[in-house]
Amino acid sequence: MSQRISVIVIGGSHAGLAVSQKLLRQRPKAAITLISPLDEYYFNIAAPRFLVKPESLPPSKYLYSIPDAFRDYPAGSFTFVKGLVTKIDYTTKSVAVALPAGSSTAAAVSSYDFDYLVIASGSSTPATLGQEGVRLPFKATPFEDIRKAIYEAQVKLADAQRVVIGGAGPLGVEIAGELAEAPGSKKVTLVSRPNVLLEGATVAVQRTAMSLLKRKNVDVLTGTTVEEAVYEPDTQTWKVKLSTGKTYTTDAYFATTGTVPNNEFIPKGCLNPQGWVNVDEQLRVVENGVSRTDTYAVGDITCHPYRLLSRVSLQGQTVASNIAAAIEQNSRIMTYSTEAQKKMMVVPVGQSTGTGHLGGWTMFGCLVWFFKGKDFLTYEAPKFLQGQMR
Numbered sequence: 084m085s086q087r088i089s090v091i092v093i094g095g096s097h098a099g100l101a102v103s104q105k106l107l108r109q110r111p112k113a114a115i116t117l118i119s120p121l122d123e124y125y126f127n128i129a130a131p132r133f134l135v136k137p138e139s140l141p142p143s144k145y146l147y148s149i150p151d152a153f154r155d156y157p158a159g160s161f162t163f164v165k166g167l168v169t170k171i172d173y174t175t176k177s178v179a180v181a182l183p184a185g186s187s188t189a190a191a192v193s194s195y196d197f198d199y200l201v202i203a204s205g206s207s208t209p210a211t212l213g214q215e216g217v218r219l220p221f222k223a224t225p226f227e228d229i230r231k232a233i234y235e236a237q238v239k240l241a242d243a244q245r246v247v248i249g250g251a252g253p254l255g256v257e258i259a260g261e262l263a264e265a266p267g268s269k270k271v272t273l274v275s276r277p278n279v280l281l282e283g284a285t286v287a288v289q290r291t292a293m294s295l296l297k298r299k300n301v302d303v304l305t306g307t308t309v310e311e312a313v314y315e316p317d318t319q320t321w322k323v324k325l326s327t328g329k330t331y332t333t334d335a336y337f338a339t340t341g342t343v344p345n346n347e348f349i350p351k352g353c354l355n356p357q358g359w360v361n362v363d364e365q366l367r368v369v370e371n372g373v374s375r376t377d378t379y380a381v382g383d384i385t386c387h388p389y390r391l392l393s394r395v396s397l398q399g400q401t402v403a404s405n406i407a408a409a410i411e412q413n414s415r416i417m418t419y420s421t422e423a424q425k426k427m428m429v430v431p432v433g434q435s436t437g438t439g440h441l442g443g444w445t446m447f448g449c450l451v452w453f454f455k456g457k458d459f460l461t462y463e464a465p466k467f468l469q470g471q472m473r
């Protein structure tokens with residue numbers, strides 16, 4: 084039997100799973116190794132709902148075993164490694180992997196050879212890293228107990244009577260809507276640097292978001308920035324200083340803006356000045372201006388704008404098809420263009436309404452509820468896990 088080609092996928096979230104599943108389904112003569120520090124698929128999209136209203140979504144709706152999702156493939160075609168890639172070495176065509184404490188292997192670091200490499204290491208957020216305010220697990224951090232992190236965040240948000248949120252993009256608006264409906268009549272303040280909410284959305288959507296939040300008694304401050312947020316352990320409160328000169332004393336402050344690339348292990352020649360991976364239209368990694376034929380990137384970690392789940396499936400399909408074509412030595416190459424994907428934004432504001440648009444078409448509140456608000460898309464999570472989304 085001829086030797087299988089080794090494909091290593093770095094990152095077991097939406098993008099890494101999409102590539103792995105879509106590639107396996109094409110039955111290439113390949114052995115895929117998916118490396119990620121969490122062996123569960125974390126459907127973080129629903130975080131605004133389950134962090135604020137834990138009883139509305141049990142963990143079984145947003146955490147899924149990754150190895151279980153691949154158990155039906157033939158032996159030898161798929162391996163999951165719980166680990167964190169710390170280095171890519173192109174001279175040996177291998178990656179170094181830090182293994183979790185107490186793993187079955189004696190060594191703390193292991194090495195895996197590859198023929199093709201897929202970088203799907205995504206991004207983190209300042210709130211996830213605890214850099215700005217209360218730490219909230221909007222993404223998972225390496226090797227942490229994600230259930231514990233979620234529980235601790237749920238308790239903090241439940242205990243907070245006064246909450247200030249920095250940033251009024253989709254996540255800020257969604258979580259403000261959820262907090263406004265949480266038990267205990269919380270005082271919620273949403274701070275927006277632009278003069279509008281949901282920058283980049285259509286005017287109709289921006290206006291609707293504003294009026295829905297006001298109806299829920301959320302205090303919306305536009306044209307305002309958070310200059311400083313300091314935790315005071317004695318009073319267990321945050322002092323949040325705004326650009327207007329006003330200082331808020333609050334039980335919880337957190338930021339909902341900012342994305343931080345997970346790029347520590349990626350050669351600098353592959354990164355743009357902001358730290359994202361340069362790719363060409365085939366999603367091959369571009370190193371020092373030249374496309375590599377052995378490495379692809381997909382999802383948030385790429386230099387493409389709009390770091391959104393809705394962009395991931397088509398990118399995953401593109402990478403899977405191009406690796407399959409390279410292995411089979413055929414010329415059925417797929418290309419990816421950001422512009423070819425319609426712009427959309429769907430933003431629930433609380434349990435039963437919201438706003439959004441698909442291209443230039445505005446969505447009514449009941450449609451937002453039906454599509455996303457009722458359970459924050461968790462009904463789609465199994466399809467993302469199986470790589471069945473288009």
Ligand SMILES: Cc1cc2nc3c(=O)[nH]c(=O)nc-3n(C[C@H](O)[C@H](O)[C@H](O)COP(=O)(O)OP(=O)(O)OC[C@H]3O[C@@H](n4cnc5c(N)ncnc54)[C@H](O)[C@@H]3O)c2cc1C
Pocket residue numbers: 093094095096097098099118119120121127128129130131166167168169203204205206207208221222223224225254345348381382383384390391392393394395
């Ligand atoms: C709270 C929240 C809500 C969102 N809601 C929406 C929404 O409603 N609609 C939408 O379209 N988008 C939404 N997004 C954006 C969406 O989450 C991202 O676009 C999506 O997560 C990108 O997936 P990814 O797999 O590329 O990266 P990530 O989800 O960031 O996953 C990266 C994976 O790589 C792993 N990894 C990182 N470094 C290494 C390493 N060195 N070695 C091995 N593994 C590594 C990580 O542990 C993780 O498993 C939301 C984002 C947030 C934070």
